[in-house]
Amino acid sequence: MIRVSGVSKSIHKNRILKNVHFSVRSGTITGVVGRNGAGKTTLLRIIAGILYPSSGEITVNDQNVFKQPDVKQNVVFVPDSTDALRTYSIKEIVKFYEEIYDTFDQEYFYQLLEKFKFTKQGKIKYFSKGQKALFSLILAFSTNAKYVLLDEPTDGLDVIIKKQILQFIAEAVSERDVSVVISSHRLDELEKMADHIVVLKQGKVDSELEMEELKSQYHKIQVAFEGKLPQHIRDRSEVLSETGRVSVLLISSKDEETKKMIEDAEPILYEELPLSLEDIFVAKLGGDLYVS
Amino acid sequence: MFPKALWMKEWKHSKVVSFGLFVVFMLGYPISAGLNIDSWRMMKEQRGGFWEEQAYYAINEQFSPGFYGYIAVGVMxxxxxxxIGLEKNTKRHDFMMALPFSRTQIFATKYAFGLIVMSLSYSLSFTLGYLVIYQSEFRDLIDLVNITDAFFxxxxxxxxxxxxxxxxxxxAGEIKSQILLSIIFLFFLQGFLVLLSMFSEIHGLNLQIFELDFIFEDLFWFSYLNIMTDSNIVIPLLFGIIFTALAWFxxxxxxxxxxxxxxxxxxLHPLFAVxxxxxxxxxGGLIVISVIPYNSGEGLKIMVYWIGFLVAMFFSWKVTKRLLRM
Structure with a gap:
C-alpha cells in the first residue's frame, strides 16, 4: 500500500501541498483530480521520491521511499513528458530497464509492442507524441511494478490515441496485479476507470470518494412540468441544468420524499439519466473543481 | 554502491566528452612527444650548444600538462x-530521481565515472608519452625528470x-550556470584578491596581498599542472577529498x-546577490582605469575608478537579479 501521511510541500515560498493524507490500495485505480496548479504533479513527484516533502512521509509497503529507495522497484513514475527517453533506442531502453527492475518482463513488453504495431527497433525520439506516451506506459507496465504513477497520461493527445491509452491502462490493471495512480483534470476520463478519487483543491485533499459508492448515492433525472420547476423541488435537489421547461436534477438515492414530491407534481417528462462524475462534483463541490 | 544501470546511463550520455578528454591527453603526451622528438632532433643537429642548455626544460615541459592541461580542464x-548539469535542464533529472537508487548511489556513480575517465585517460596517455620518449634516442633525457612527481x-x-x-x-541548477560558475570559481580566490589589491593600490593602501603564497601557489590548482614548480601533493589531495565530501553532501x-x-x-542567493x-x-573599476594614461593624477584615477566601479555594479546587479530569478 502507498501511504501519504501529512505531506506538505512549499516551493518558492508558496505552499503547494498542505497536510495531504491518503492511501492507495493494491489492485485499484486512484484518480487524483484537481484544477491546474492544485498540486497533482507535485504530489506524484513526491510519491516517486523526486521531491523531498517539506513535512510528512511517503511509505510504500511500510517502507519510506526516501530512506529505503530500493522500495521504488515497486513504483514506476510516468511523467507527462517523455523527454528522458528520447535519446534511447528500443533495444537500449529494454537493456536499461532490465538492469533497473528485477521483474522487468521482456516478453510482455515485446508482445505489447506488437499489439500496438510499434517497430522493435529504432530510436524513441522518432515516435509521434501519442506513440511516445503509449510507449512509456508499455515500458512502465512491463516492469511489473506494483504501483504505476501516471501524470496526465492523455494530456495533449488526440481522441484515438487517448482512447487506446485509457483502454490499455484498464486492461493492464485487470490482467496484472498492479495499482495505478492517475493525476488528471479530466473527470470524464477518470470516471470510466477509477475506483477511488482524491480531490485536491488548493493543495489540500478536499474529499476522497469511492466511485461505486458514489454512483449509488445519487440519481440524475430529467424532468419537465407544465409550468416552471416547482420551488419546493428546486430547494430539495441540485439543479444541474435548465433549458426551457426541462430541468436536469440530481437527488440523493435515499431521498424518497423528494421523489414523491416530483411524482405528486405530475411532470410531463420524467427520465432517469446516466450519472457522470462531473455531475457528482457539481453537486458536492458546486462545480468549483471542474476544468474542461 | 555502483549499479550497472547507472554506469550504462552515464556512459550513454557522456561517452563523447569522455573520448574528447582522452584525445586531449593523447595530444598532450604521446602525440606531442612524437612531434617534439623531431624538433629536438633538428635542434640537436643544427644548434648543439643551445640544445644542451635547453634539454632539461624541453623534457620537463614534455611531461608537464601545460597548455593541454588547460584544455583538459576545459573538457572536464x-x-x-x-x-550533472545537463540532466537538470531536462526531464532526465526527474527520471533519474524516480529510479530505485539512492542519491548517494547516483552521485557515487557519476563521480566515479568521471574520475575513472580522467585518471585512466591521463595515466594511459602519460605512459604512452613516456614510452615514445623511452624508445627514442632521447631516452637519457628521462633521467632529468622526476617521473614520480611528473605523474602524480x-x-x-x-x-x-x-x-x-x-x-x-x-x-548549480543547470548546465549553463554550472559551466559559468565552474570557470569563475576555479580562479575566484586569486582573481578576487588581485582585484582587491588593485583597489587598495589605487586608494593608496598597501595590503601586501601578493605575498600570500599559500593562496597564489598552493591553492591555485592550475599550478599543479606545471611540474617545474615546487608543489606539495598533500594539499590538492586534501582539498580534493574535502570538495568530494561537500559535493556529495x-x-x-x-x-x-x-x-x-x-x-x-x-x-545561496543572498551570497550571490551581493x-x-x-x-x-x-x-569594472580596474578595466576603466586601465584606459587612462599611466601618469594621470591620483584624483583623476580614483574618480575614473569609481565611475567604472559604479557602472559595473549597476549592470551586474541588474543581471544578477535576472539570473537569480531564473
Whole structure:
C-alpha cells in the first residue's frame, strides 16, 4: 500500500501541498483530480521520491521511499513528458530497464509492442507524441511494478490515441496485479476507470470518494412540468441544468420524499439519466473543481 | 554502491566528452612527444650548444600538462556538465530521481565515472608519452625528470579540479550556470584578491596581498599542472577529498524542484546577490582605469575608478537579479 501521511510541500515560498493524507490500495485505480496548479504533479513527484516533502512521509509497503529507495522497484513514475527517453533506442531502453527492475518482463513488453504495431527497433525520439506516451506506459507496465504513477497520461493527445491509452491502462490493471495512480483534470476520463478519487483543491485533499459508492448515492433525472420547476423541488435537489421547461436534477438515492414530491407534481417528462462524475462534483463541490 | 544501470546511463550520455578528454591527453603526451622528438632532433643537429642548455626544460615541459592541461580542464568542465548539469535542464533529472537508487548511489556513480575517465585517460596517455620518449634516442633525457612527481602531481591537480567541478555541479541548477560558475570559481580566490589589491593600490593602501603564497601557489590548482614548480601533493589531495565530501553532501540535499534554475540552493542567493555585483564592480573599476594614461593624477584615477566601479555594479546587479530569478 502507498501511504501519504501529512505531506506538505512549499516551493518558492508558496505552499503547494498542505497536510495531504491518503492511501492507495493494491489492485485499484486512484484518480487524483484537481484544477491546474492544485498540486497533482507535485504530489506524484513526491510519491516517486523526486521531491523531498517539506513535512510528512511517503511509505510504500511500510517502507519510506526516501530512506529505503530500493522500495521504488515497486513504483514506476510516468511523467507527462517523455523527454528522458528520447535519446534511447528500443533495444537500449529494454537493456536499461532490465538492469533497473528485477521483474522487468521482456516478453510482455515485446508482445505489447506488437499489439500496438510499434517497430522493435529504432530510436524513441522518432515516435509521434501519442506513440511516445503509449510507449512509456508499455515500458512502465512491463516492469511489473506494483504501483504505476501516471501524470496526465492523455494530456495533449488526440481522441484515438487517448482512447487506446485509457483502454490499455484498464486492461493492464485487470490482467496484472498492479495499482495505478492517475493525476488528471479530466473527470470524464477518470470516471470510466477509477475506483477511488482524491480531490485536491488548493493543495489540500478536499474529499476522497469511492466511485461505486458514489454512483449509488445519487440519481440524475430529467424532468419537465407544465409550468416552471416547482420551488419546493428546486430547494430539495441540485439543479444541474435548465433549458426551457426541462430541468436536469440530481437527488440523493435515499431521498424518497423528494421523489414523491416530483411524482405528486405530475411532470410531463420524467427520465432517469446516466450519472457522470462531473455531475457528482457539481453537486458536492458546486462545480468549483471542474476544468474542461 | 555502483549499479550497472547507472554506469550504462552515464556512459550513454557522456561517452563523447569522455573520448574528447582522452584525445586531449593523447595530444598532450604521446602525440606531442612524437612531434617534439623531431624538433629536438633538428635542434640537436643544427644548434648543439643551445640544445644542451635547453634539454632539461624541453623534457620537463614534455611531461608537464601545460597548455593541454588547460584544455583538459576545459573538457572536464564539459564532462561534469554532462554528468550533472545537463540532466537538470531536462526531464532526465526527474527520471533519474524516480529510479530505485539512492542519491548517494547516483552521485557515487557519476563521480566515479568521471574520475575513472580522467585518471585512466591521463595515466594511459602519460605512459604512452613516456614510452615514445623511452624508445627514442632521447631516452637519457628521462633521467632529468622526476617521473614520480611528473605523474602524480598533475594527477593530484586534476583530482582536486575534478572534485571542485563536481561540487559546483551539485550547487548549480543547470548546465549553463554550472559551466559559468565552474570557470569563475576555479580562479575566484586569486582573481578576487588581485582585484582587491588593485583597489587598495589605487586608494593608496598597501595590503601586501601578493605575498600570500599559500593562496597564489598552493591553492591555485592550475599550478599543479606545471611540474617545474615546487608543489606539495598533500594539499590538492586534501582539498580534493574535502570538495568530494561537500559535493556529495550538496547533491544529497539538493531540492529537485530548483533544477533548471540558476542555483539549486536558494540559501545561496543572498551570497550571490551581493558577491557578483561587488566582484563585477571591482573588475569594472580596474578595466576603466586601465584606459587612462599611466601618469594621470591620483584624483583623476580614483574618480575614473569609481565611475567604472559604479557602472559595473549597476549592470551586474541588474543581471544578477535576472539570473537569480531564473
Amino acid at each position: 568542465i564539459l564532462l561534469v556538465g554532462f554528468l 602531481i598533475p594527477l593530484a591537480g586534476y583530482f582536486v579540479i575534478y572534485s571542485f567541478l563536481m561540487l559546483i555541479g551539485a550547487i 550538496c547533491y544529497q540535499r539538493s531540492p529537485s524542484e530548483h533544477s533548471g534554475e540558476f542555483l539549486m540552493f536558494r540559501q 558577491g557578483i555585483p561587488i566582484c563585477s564592480a571591482l573588475l
